Amino acid sequence: MKIIDTDxxxxxxxxxxxxxxxxxxxxxxxxxxxxxIPHNGYPNPTSSFRHDAVPPGGGQPGSxxxxxxxxxxERYGMDYAVLIGDSAQLNISxxxxxxxxxxxxxxxxxxxxxxxxxxxxxxxxxxxxxTQDPQLAAAEIDRVAVHDQFVQVALGSGAxxxxxxxxxxxxxxxxxxxxxxxxxxxxxxGSLIFGAPTPAGYPSYYFEYHALAVSALQTHLxxxxxxxxxxxxxxxxxxxxxxxxxxxxxxxxxxxxDWKSLRVEAPWINRPPSEIVRDHVxxxxxxxxxxxxxxxxxxxxSMFPADEIxxxxxxxxxxxxxxxTRIFTGFPEASRERIYYKxxxxxxGL
Amino acid sequence: xxxxxxxxxxxxxxxPGGVKLVRVNGIEIGVFRTPGGYAAVKNVCPHMGAPLxxxxxxxxxxxxxxxxxxxxxxxxxxxxxxxxxxFDLLTGEALQVPGKRVKTYRVTVxxxxxxxxx
Numbered sequence: 001m002k003i004i005d006t007d008x009x010x011x012x013x014x015x016x017x018x019x020x021x022x023x024x025x026x027x028x029x030x031x032x033x034x035x036x037i038p039h040n041g042y043p044n045p046t047s048s049f050r051h052d053a054v055p056p057g058g059g060q061p062g063s064x065x066x067x068x069x070x071x072x073x074e075r076y077g078m079d080y081a082v083l084i085g086d087s088a089q090l091n092i093s094x095x096x097x098x099x100x101x102x103x104x105x106x107x108x109x110x111x112x113x114x115x116x117x118x119x120x121x122x123x124x125x126x127x128x129x130x131t132q133d134p135q136l137a138a139a140e141i142d143r144v145a146v147h148d149q150f151v152q153v154a155l156g157s158g159a160x161x162x163x164x165x166x167x168x169x170x171x172x173x174x175x176x177x178x179x180x181x182x183x184x185x186x187x188x189x190g191s192l193i194f195g196a197p198t199p200a201g202y203p204s205y206y207f208e209y210h211a212l213a214v215s216a217l218q219t220h221l222x223x224x225x226x227x228x229x230x231x232x233x234x235x236x237x238x239x240x241x242x243x244x245x246x247x248x249x250x251x252x253x254x255x256x257x258d259w260k261s262l263r264v265e266a267p268w269i270n271r272p273p274s275e276i277v278r279d280h281v282x283x284x285x286x287x288x289x290x291x292x293x294x295x296x297x298x299x300x301x302s303m304f305p306a307d308e309i310x311x312x313x314x315x316x317x318x319x320x321x322x323x324x325t326r327i328f329t330g331f332p333e334a335s336r337e338r339i340y341y342k343x344x345x346x347x348x349g350l
Numbered sequence: 351x352x353x354x355x356x357x358x359x360x361x362x363x364x365x366p367g368g369v370k371l372v373r374v375n376g377i378e379i380g381v382f383r384t385p386g387g388y389a390a391v392k393n394v395c396p397h398m399g400a401p402l403x404x405x406x407x408x409x410x411x412x413x414x415x416x417x418x419x420x421x422x423x424x425x426x427x428x429x430x431x432x433x434x435x436x437f438d439l440l441t442g443e444a445l446q447v448p449g450k451r452v453k454t455y456r457v458t459v460x461x462x463x464x465x466x467x468x
């Protein structure tokens with residue numbers, strides 16, 4: 001079976017490895033820890049990583065491109081792996097200093113090109129940006145999009161305001177004109193200049209944060225639909241990463257119901273929101289819901305166009321990895337082909 | 351059928367809290383030194399197939415009232431290296447998932463050797 005993994009996390013071997021790509025004066029300040037990448041204070045209580053994904057030469061899981069090729073791409077016979085920054089290291093949009101954040105994005109993108117994308121053509125990249133200054137972010141997208149292994153622009157779900165709002169439109173326009181999707185991944189909601197990780201404040205436990213991480217993703221999805229982003233940027237595609245699947249059908253029902261009554265607020269929405277989602281939004285599958293009765297997952301996937309919307313993802317090398325051979329096992333072959341391969345191939349133009 | 355014992359280590363070879371991975375008839379098995387002796391489980395997590403025996407040997411919290419903590423069974427619980435499910439090394443049961451268990455094997459000590467019964 002052909003497979004594209006749409007959520008794989010690369011890391012730098014050491015802070016110094018990344019620092020070499022950051023422009024001065026931010027490089028020196030980063031090395032001397034005059035600023036650091038913020039974290040929201042909800043570490044996983046056991047481990048963020050699969051213990052068995054440590055590279056043979058040591059170092060953190062995901063820090064050795066050759067081992068990711070062997071341990072993930074070749075082990076499962078994958079055609080491509082989409083690399084996207086992980087939450088613990090790339091939370092630069094939470095920094096108060098917009099220019100330090102933009103320099104970090106530049107350093108990260110050049111590091112990714114040099115250490116990962118150049119290493120193997122099966123690696124696809126996500127452009128990292130800092131959202132504090134959308135004009136700088138758009139310029140960074142234009143700068144690196146010439147590298148054809150980049151397929152999307154990565155945004156974290158931690159934010160100061162929902163991504164449909166016009167503040168962000170220069171970023172969305174840059175993605176569209178460069179043929180890149182926008183991918184939103186959970187990312188340290190609640191850290192530094194971001195709002196709290198839930199609309200009701202700060203929960204006590206990572207357990208709660210993890211169970212509710214999809215709420216910020218939902219906020220951005222609804223914002224982008226209702227603000228008319230996909231009417232203003234008709235070529236734009238959105239990928240919701242690492243939120244699982246089960247929440248989607250009831251949200252589509254709710255949006256369609258509300259649209260019938262509340263379109264007066266957003267008259268540019270001239271068709272049911274569920275149709276806009278079908279045409280513009282893709283959802284990566286991990287962490288896939290595991291109902292006690294496996295048939296319930298199949299039923300759930302009959303409640304929305306799953307064959308068009310879902311894209312397989314593993315989240316390698318993180319702790320809640322989904323093994324591609326162990327999920328969607330009871331699904332028809334045609335559905336599996338679309339979820340594991342064709343939907344991502346079509347979205348990214350591979 | 352009576353199982354045939356297979357010596358897999360000298361008694362002092364596996365330190366307290368340690369594990370030795372062995373392959374018997376193509377099946378990888380982890381033999382653990384527990385506070386009370388030895389325990390052996392198959393190196394495949396019944397949830398998603400992870401190499402279970404690479405996980406951390408730990409304890410668990412006994413059921414308690416809210417905001418109370420009671421740490422028990424240190425050294426008898428194996429936590430999966432992927433999704434952190436807790437397994438009872440002595441019975442193979444997944445503590446939070448009734449009906450899910452990893453296969454266990456009997457381990458004895460005979461003539462100063464650790465003997466695995468497969």
